[in-house]
Amino acid sequence: MSQAATQYNAREIHELRETLRNTNPVDVAERLESMDDHQAIMLFRMLPKDTAADVFAYLSRDMQENIVNAIQDYEIAHIIDELFLDDAVDFIEEMPAGVVKRVLSNLPKEKRNIINHFLKYPDGSVGSIMTIEYVDLKEFLTVAETFARIRRDGVDKETIYTLYVIDSQRKLLGAVSAKKLLLSSPDDKIGDIMQREITSATTADEAESVANDFRKYGLLAMPVVDAEGRLVGIVTVDDILEIQEEVATEDFELMAGLSPSDEPYLKTSIWTLVRNRLPWLIILMLIGIIAGVILDTFEDAISAIPVLVTFIPMLMNTGGAGGSQSSTLVIRGLALGEVALHDIFKVLWREMRIAFICGAALALVNFIRVLLMYNPDTLGLSVALLGLSVSLALWITVFMAKIVGCSLPLLAKRLKLDPAVMAAPVITTVVDASSLLVFFGIAKAMFGL
Amino acid sequence: MSQAATQYNAREIHELRETLRNTNPVDVAERLESMDDHQAIMLFRMLPKDTAADVFAYLSRDMQENIVNAIQDYEIAHIIDELFLDDAVDFIEEMPAGVVKRVLSNLPKEKRNIINHFLKYPDGSVGSIMTIEYVDLKEFLTVAETFARIRRDGVDKETIYTLYVIDSQRKLLGAVSAKKLLLSSPDDKIGDIMQREITSATTADEAESVANDFRKYGLLAMPVVDAEGRLVGIVTVDDILEIQEEVATEDFELMAGLSPSDEPYLKTSIWTLVRNRLPWLIILMLIGIIAGVILDTFEDAISAIPVLVTFIPMLMNTGGAGGSQSSTLVIRGLALGEVALHDIFKVLWREMRIAFICGAALALVNFIRVLLMYNPDTLGLSVALLGLSVSLALWITVFMAKIVGCSLPLLAKRLKLDPAVMAAPVITTVVDASSLLVFFGIAKAMFGL
Numbered sequence: 072m073s074q075a076a077t078q079y080n081a082r083e084i085h086e087l088r089e090t091l092r093n094t095n096p097v098d099v100a101e102r103l104e105s106m107d108d109h110q111a112i113m114l115f116r117m118l119p120k121d122t123a124a125d126v127f128a129y130l131s132r133d134m135q136e137n138i139v140n141a142i143q144d145y146e147i148a149h150i151i152d153e154l155f156l157d158d159a160v161d162f163i164e165e166m167p168a169g170v171v172k173r174v175l176s177n178l179p180k181e182k183r184n185i186i187n188h189f190l191k192y193p194d195g196s197v198g199s200i201m202t203i204e205y206v207d208l209k210e211f212l213t214v215a216e217t218f219a220r221i222r223r224d225g226v227d228k229e230t231i232y233t234l235y236v237i238d239s240q241r242k243l244l245g246a247v248s249a250k251k252l253l254l255s256s257p258d259d260k261i262g263d264i265m266q267r268e269i270t271s272a273t274t275a276d277e278a279e280s281v282a283n284d285f286r287k288y289g290l291l292a293m294p295v296v297d298a299e300g301r302l303v304g305i306v307t308v309d310d311i312l313e314i315q316e317e318v319a320t321e322d323f324e325l326m327a328g329l330s331p332s333d334e335p336y337l338k339t340s341i342w343t344l345v346r347n348r349l350p351w352l353i354i355l356m357l358i359g360i361i362a363g364v365i366l367d368t369f370e371d372a373i374s375a376i377p378v379l380v381t382f383i384p385m386l387m388n389t390g391g392a393g394g395s396q397s398s399t400l401v402i403r404g405l406a407l408g409e410v411a412l413h414d415i416f417k418v419l420w421r422e423m424r425i426a427f428i429c430g431a432a433l434a435l436v437n438f439i440r441v442l443l444m445y446n447p448d449t450l451g452l453s454v455a456l457l458g459l460s461v462s463l464a465l466w467i468t469v470f471m472a473k474i475v476g477c478s479l480p481l482l483a484k485r486l487k488l489d490p491a492v493m494a495a496p497v498i499t500t501v502v503d504a505s506s507l508l509v510f511f512g513i514a515k516a517m518f519g520l
Numbered sequence: 521m522s523q524a525a526t527q528y529n530a531r532e533i534h535e536l537r538e539t540l541r542n543t544n545p546v547d548v549a550e551r552l553e554s555m556d557d558h559q560a561i562m563l564f565r566m567l568p569k570d571t572a573a574d575v576f577a578y579l580s581r582d583m584q585e586n587i588v589n590a591i592q593d594y595e596i597a598h599i600i601d602e603l604f605l606d607d608a609v610d611f612i613e614e615m616p617a618g619v620v621k622r623v624l625s626n627l628p629k630e631k632r633n634i635i636n637h638f639l640k641y642p643d644g645s646v647g648s649i650m651t652i653e654y655v656d657l658k659e660f661l662t663v664a665e666t667f668a669r670i671r672r673d674g675v676d677k678e679t680i681y682t683l684y685v686i687d688s689q690r691k692l693l694g695a696v697s698a699k700k701l702l703l704s705s706p707d708d709k710i711g712d713i714m715q716r717e718i719t720s721a722t723t724a725d726e727a728e729s730v731a732n733d734f735r736k737y738g739l740l741a742m743p744v745v746d747a748e749g750r751l752v753g754i755v756t757v758d759d760i761l762e763i764q765e766e767v768a769t770e771d772f773e774l775m776a777g778l779s780p781s782d783e784p785y786l787k788t789s790i791w792t793l794v795r796n797r798l799p800w801l802i803i804l805m806l807i808g809i810i811a812g813v814i815l816d817t818f819e820d821a822i823s824a825i826p827v828l829v830t831f832i833p834m835l836m837n838t839g840g841a842g843g844s845q846s847s848t849l850v851i852r853g854l855a856l857g858e859v860a861l862h863d864i865f866k867v868l869w870r871e872m873r874i875a876f877i878c879g880a881a882l883a884l885v886n887f888i889r890v891l892l893m894y895n896p897d898t899l900g901l902s903v904a905l906l907g908l909s910v911s912l913a914l915w916i917t918v919f920m921a922k923i924v925g926c927s928l929p930l931l932a933k934r935l936k937l938d939p940a941v942m943a944a945p946v947i948t949t950v951v952d953a954s955s956l957l958v959f960f961g962i963a964k965a966m967f968g969l
Contacts, residue, residue, distance in 0.1 A: 093717065094717075095717070095737060097736055097737050218702065221702050221703075222702060222703055225699065225702065225703060226703060231698075231699050231702065232681050232698065232699075232740075249680075249681065249698055249702075250674065250680050250681075253667065253670050253671060253674065253680065253698075254670075254671055254674060254675060268542065268543075268544070282761075285761060286758075286761045286762060286765060287546055288544060288546050289758035289761075290758075291681075291740065291757070308740070308757050308761070309735075309738035309739075311761065312731075312734060312735045312738075312757070312760065312761065312764065313735060315761065315764055315765060316735060316764060316768075316856065319764075319765075319768040319772075320852055320856070322772075323768075323771075323772070323775075323848050323851075323852050324848065324849075324852075326772075326848075327841075327844045327845050327847075327848035327849075328841050328844070328845060329845050329848065329849070335853065335856075335858040335859075336849045336850070336852075336853040336858060336859055336867075337853070337858065337859060337863060337866065337867075337870075341870060341873050341874055341877075344849075344870070344874050345874055345877050345878055348842075348845050348874065348878055349877075349878050349881055349882075351841065351845075352838055352841055352842055352845075352878055352882055352918070353881070353882060353885055355837050355838055355841045356834055356837070356838045356882055356885070356886060356914075357885075357889075358837065359833045359834025359835070359836075359837045359838060360834060360889070360893075362833035362834070362837075363830035363831060363832075363833055363834055364830070366829055366830045366832075366833070367827070367830045370826050373822075373826060373829060374823065374826060377819050377822060377823060378816070380815055380822060380829055380832075381812035381813070381815045381816045382812060383812075383815075383829075383832060383833070384808045384811035384812055384815070384832070384836060384952055384956075385805055385808025385809060385811070385812055386808070387808075387833060387836065387837075388804050388805070388807070388808045388811075388836075388948055388952070389801055389804055389805045389808060391840075392776075392777050392800065392801055392804045392944065393797075393801055395776045395777070396776050396777060396778050396797050396800075396801075398776075399772050399773065399775075399776035399778065400773075400776075400778070400785045401785070402772075403769055403772050403773075403785075404784065404785040404786070407765065407769070407784075409784040409785060409786060410784075410785055410786060414786060417786060418785075418786075421786075421790060421793070424790050425790055425793050425794055425797065428790075428794050428798075429794055429797055429798050429801055432798055432802070433798075433801055433802060433805055436802055436805070436806075437805060440806075440809070444809075465805075469801070495841065499837055503833055503837070507833075
């Protein structure tokens with residue numbers, strides 16, 4: 072790489088550095104992303120040492136990889152060492168093996184061991200989003216001693232607004248907020264002012280359910296303990312905001328039949344987008360064949376009463392929509408912790424009543440519109456009987472769709488699958504196939520075909 | 521109401537109060553919700569005065585209304601006065617007119633005026649979620665004086681971790697974090713240590729876009745200014761966690777054809793759930809008629825080649841799924857601020873390429889499966905020609921579906937509608953109708969009908 076310095080004189084570089092130092096690292100990262108790689112790397116190397124790591128944490132994985140490939144080993148080691156541990160682990164998880172090896176081999180042994188340990192936590196677990204930059208205290212410290220400690224250690228911690236109290240075995244005893252410290256007298260003992268009843272997580276907990284606790288209790292941070300109750304890390308609210316957004320986006324994508332993607336839409340390559348969509352489309356297309364095969368078996372009925380065909384789109388759309396209403400509410404309820412597995416009978420009983428009422432109303436509206444739209448003379452059969460068969464099929468379809476829609480996500484959860492993943496294709500299949508069977512079954516019976 | 525005290529002796533009450541005082545208000549509220557109304561009100565009245573308001577803020581609107589109806593005017597006034605302003609405003613917005621009148625008339629005039637002012641901010645605006653319990657500072661204060669001020673005023677503030685610096689006209693000059701204060705020397709002047717470049721919002725901004733800023737910059741609080749740049753309130757991260765969750769839930773519901781609801785699924789009445797679902801189902805059902813009418817016009821083609829009918833479910837499902845993949849990504853991108861209105865041509869160009877590739881792959885798979893599944897002898901026509909017409913129709917359908925799917929949310933946004941709201945019904949209509957027109961048009965041309 073060419074040296075950045077060749078194109079600027081000393082004063083210009085000084086000014087640029089000052090501007091960069093006073094700009095929020097998020098905005099610097101955004102500006103780097105909009106430049107070509109060469110320029111971006113040049114500018115990155117001009118960043119003051121202490122802000123380079125901050126900026127690095129906010130870059131896209133492509134840009135991070137480019138930078139790591141362009142800079143010296145000692146520079147990499149410095150940046151990764153300066154990152155908060157959760158950001159360092161995120162970065163290493165995203166990089167190709169060659170880069171990972173180079174990065175890890177340049178770190179101090181202790182840091183390398185910690186990172187290797189963190190890399191083992193499964194994706195989506197609390198362990199994978201926690202960090203170790205917290206302040207811990209002992210019960211016997213006074214408030215004044217605690218302030219001294221914050222002044223000494225606090226600058227590199229992710230938060231100093233909640234401090235955790237541990238015993239000599241590192242077992243978590245309680246927490247004290249900076250607010251409480253500020254409102255207490257300097258001689259108060261931590262053990263006397265700390266809050267003993269605190270919510271904690273374990274490394275194996277789901278990040279999603281911890282996010283629900285943050286929202287419920289309005290937390291800024293939560294301690295993470297191991298199986299023996301020893302403090303091993305903290306989760307902070309900024310990571311929870313991201314997790315909550317990512318989990319919702321993943322559910323949106325799964326429910327629309329898309330393989331989830333971490334990257335923003337406009338930054339994802341066309342081929343990745345095709346790869347995320349095509350398998351689902353092919354599955355849904357093949358599933359459509361089942362409905363086609365069923366239709367094929369009713370060829371006689373269709374040629375006897377061709378008008379029956381014109382009700383198929385309406386039946387399938389209404390059934391599909393009714394099913395996805397129910398599945399969406401249950402999937403969302405499960406995600407937010409408002410619905411649990413043991414609520415299945417409550418959910419079923421509610422959906423049965425709702426389906427009964429909605430189905431009846433739809434059947435009525437449909438019956439009236441069939442009476443209004445069709446003329447018995449041109450049709451050559453009883454319009455009332457036609458309306459009745461369509462309406463009855465509609466009612467049953469909506470009923471089945473809602474039962475399937477509400478129970479499938481719960482079933483998926485029971486099987487430890489993501490409830491969102493089974494929604495679209497399975498509901499469509501079941502509803503399409505059964506609505507056709509019901510409709511033609513009823514029509515054949517009513518018209519004696 | 522009977523007096524709670526009659527059923528407990530003095531020591532029991534004391535113990536119960538102590539337990540309640542040491543329990544998180546969120547958990548007390550949850551316990552109250554699980555009791556019958558009479559018990560819940562009794563227990564609520566036993567709460568120590570200083571925790572009653574905290575608990576009240578976390579109760580459901582039904583329980584809040586029950587309690588307000590059961591207690592004395594002076595008790596109401598006390599609770600509402602103790603609430604953070606944003607919680608008080610939320611509560612009053614949800615209550616029926618009679619309750620609102622009674623609550624407001626018992627408040628001090630000044631508080632009443634502030635609440636009336638806040639009630640005017642539109643739902644979903646920053647004004648509607650901000651609060652006024654913040655600490656403001658002047659530039660000339662020292663760090664030591666600031667700590668004294670936090671000790672004096674801080675106890676009733678929503679946050680003391682970000683403090684806002686204003687001039688004599690209340691214009692926002694900057695912010696200083698409690699961390700910065702703790703790491704500075706007592707004689708430092710606020711004006712010298714404060715951060716001048718800070719992100720702020722106005723009361724009219726959308727809460728959703730402010731949530732994106734919180735996530736982007738990892739904020740704990742954001743100042744809110746009026747049109748003249750004067751500090752009028754703050755938004756805190758706990759409210760942002762809720763807003764982010766509510767906005768996502770609302771989009772999930774709109775996209776599934778549901779009127780959004782604030783209450784958790786299991787706590788919503790059957791009739792409310794029916795009311796949220798039925799209008800959409802009726803609309804979708806009536807929309808299904810359009811596809812039926814189109815099918816009706818192709819009666820000749822269907823009676824000439826009955827097997828054509830069996831491809832309808834597959835065409836409609838694949839088209840619908842292809843469209844909802846595109847609309848979901850665009851809706852989510854808009855919500856997260858990753859896609860903007862001016863990106864429309866970029867989005868269209870991406871979706872056209874993706875649709876071309878996905879459509880081609882689907883057409884190919886479909887062509888092969890038609891060749892494999894159908895026998896020209898029993899069918900009485902060219903299987904290759906049949907496969908070709910279905911595959912061509914499928915390709916065009918997927919293409920149209922993706923173009924419609926990606927442009928409709930952007931169009932809705934342009935018309936200042938919620939992008940999520942137009943997704944399901946309009947895409948379904950357009951895709952269903954046009955896929956039938958294309959399919960039968962191609963089939964008629966190919967088979968010379």
